[in-house]
Structure formats: C-alpha cells, structure tokens
Amino acid sequence: MKILLFLVSIFLSQFILSAGEFNCGSIKCDNYEADVSDKASLQRGLSTYMNYCYGCHSLKYSRYKRVAEDLLIPIEMYENNLIYDDSKIGDLMEISLSKSDAINWLGAYPPDLTLEARLRRPDWIYTYLRNYYPDSSRPYGVNNRVYQNVNMPHVLEDMQNSLTKLEYDRVIYDLTNFMTYVADPSAEQRKRVGTYVLLFLVIFTAFAYMTYREFKKDLK
Numbered sequence: 736m737k738i739l740l741f742l743v744s745i746f747l748s749q750f751i752l753s754a755g756e757f758n759c760g761s762i763k764c765d766n767y768e769a770d771v772s773d774k775a776s777l778q779r780g781l782s783t784y785m786n787y788c789y790g791c792h793s794l795k796y797s798r799y800k801r802v803a804e805d806l807l808i809p810i811e812m813y814e815n816n817l818i819y820d821d822s823k824i825g826d827l828m829e830i831s832l833s834k835s836d837a838i839n840w841l842g843a844y845p846p847d848l849t850l851e852a853r854l855r856r857p858d859w860i861y862t863y864l865r866n867y868y869p870d871s872s873r874p875y876g877v878n879n880r881v882y883q884n885v886n887m888p889h890v891l892e893d894m895q896n897s898l899t900k901l902e903y904d905r906v907i908y909d910l911t912n913f914m915t916y917v918a919d920p921s922a923e924q925r926k927r928v929g930t931y932v933l934l935f936l937v938i939f940t941a942f943a944y945m946t947y948r949e950f951k952k953d954l955k
C-alpha cells in the first residue's frame with residue numbers, strides 16, 4: 736500500500752513540477768517545438784543572431800567553424816559575411832564589449848547566450864522575444880511581460896513593426912531554433928547514433944538468442 740502511495744505521489748509530482756516549468760514571468764509560455772534538423776531555419780536564425788544580438792551577446796563556448804560546418808555554410812562564405820571583426824574561423828565566438836561599458840550604457844552586462852536555451856528553455860526565449868510592450872516609465876520606453884524591467888532594449892522593434900505577426904513569429908522561431916542548436920550542437924548526431932545503437936542491440940540480441948538455443952541443445 737505504501738509503495739502504491741509512493742508511486743502515485745511521484746506520478747502526481749510530475750504534473751505539479753511541469754506546470755511550474757512552463758511559466759514565463761507573468762504569463763504562460765507559448766508552445767515551442769525546436770527542429771534542429773531544419774538547416775535552412777538554423778541558417779536564418781544565425782543570420783538574425785549575428786546581425787541583431789551578437790553586438791552585445793557572445794557565444795563564447797562555440798566556434799565559428801563548428802557553426803559553419805554544422806549549418807552547412809561554406810567556410811569562405813561564412814568568413815566573408817558572418818565574421819565582423821578580425822577573428823579567425825577557428826576562434827571562439829567572443830565579443831569585445833567590456834563589462835564596465837555595458838553597465839554604464841545598459842545598466843547590466845548582457846550575458847553570454849551559448850547555453851541560454853538550456854538555462855531558460857527554448858519556449859521561454861521564444862515567448863520573451865515576442866512580448867515586449869510600450870512602457871514610458873522604463874529607460875527605453877519598453878518593458879517585457881516575460882522578464883519584467885529587463886535592461887535590454889527591444890532590439891527587434893523596427894523589424895516587428897515592419898512585419899506581419901506571422902512573419903515576425905517566424906523570425907523568432909528561427910532565431911530560437913538557432914539558440915537551441917548552439918546550446919547543444921551534438922543533439923542531432925546523438926539521436927542518429929542512438930538509432931544505430933538500438934538497431935545494433937536488436938540484431939545482437941537475435942544472434943545471442945540463437946547462440947543460446949544452440950548451447951541449450953548440447954546441454955540436454
């Protein structure tokens with residue numbers, strides 16, 4: 736009986752915990768399902784990231800070359816279009832913004848975002864970037880429903896105003912997809928290898944069983 740109660744409480748605690756997980760500040764997170772096998776989406780997300788986020792947020796646990804290779808972007812094209820300083824293709828994706836300048840200008844240091852999708856979850860990022868709203872009491876005239884009183888300006892405001900809601904959501908989908916990839920760049924390879932391992936185990940089990948039957952015959 737005690738064991739039964741224990742199992743039921745574990746089962747129920749899953750719901751309680753997961754209900755909390757989907758909280759995005761003052762609102763509920765929107766549904767977000769990443770697809771890191773969609774290279775075109777990752778390439779679009781990378782381009783948005785490099786143009787709108789990389790000035791403030793480094794990706795210092797990642798290297799340009801790795802991203803280029805994983806996203807199937809020719810090295811030369813990557814070097815010419817997506818590296819803005821004198822970094823080399825093999826370098827870590829670091830930026831030159833100093834801590835004191837950032838705190839002077841922005842009031843906070845923009846954190847490195849390499850692992851942000853693991854720290855916050857992709858649905859949090861997706862909801863965050865789509866929930867800025869006008870608020871004249873804040874320094875930039877905007878506030879955020881997911882991250883109240885955030886010190887980050889709404890860097891995509893012009894883009895949001897010039898696109899339809901659907902188009903803007905698509906841009907943020909791709910950007911979040913890229914951030915999901917960069918937080919765990921081997922995820923896709925792991926899944927592929929996992930399938931082969933399971934396949935191998937099934938075949939191996941079949942052979943092991945056949946061997947077992949042969950041995951059993953001799954034992955009689």
Ligand code: HEC
Nearest residue numbers: 787788790791841843844845846855860884885886887890
């Ligand atoms: C002008 C500099 C600047 C730019 C450009 C910028 N951010 Fe930020 N961002 C910040 C600052 C500063 C913070 C810290 C806010 C705080 O602590 O109040 C921040 C915080 C964040 C956070 C929350 C981090 C956390 O978990 O606390 C995310 C996510 C984020 N930025 C994503 C982005 C994305 C995606 C882009 C590009 C579309 C971007 N930022 C562009 C300055 C910037």
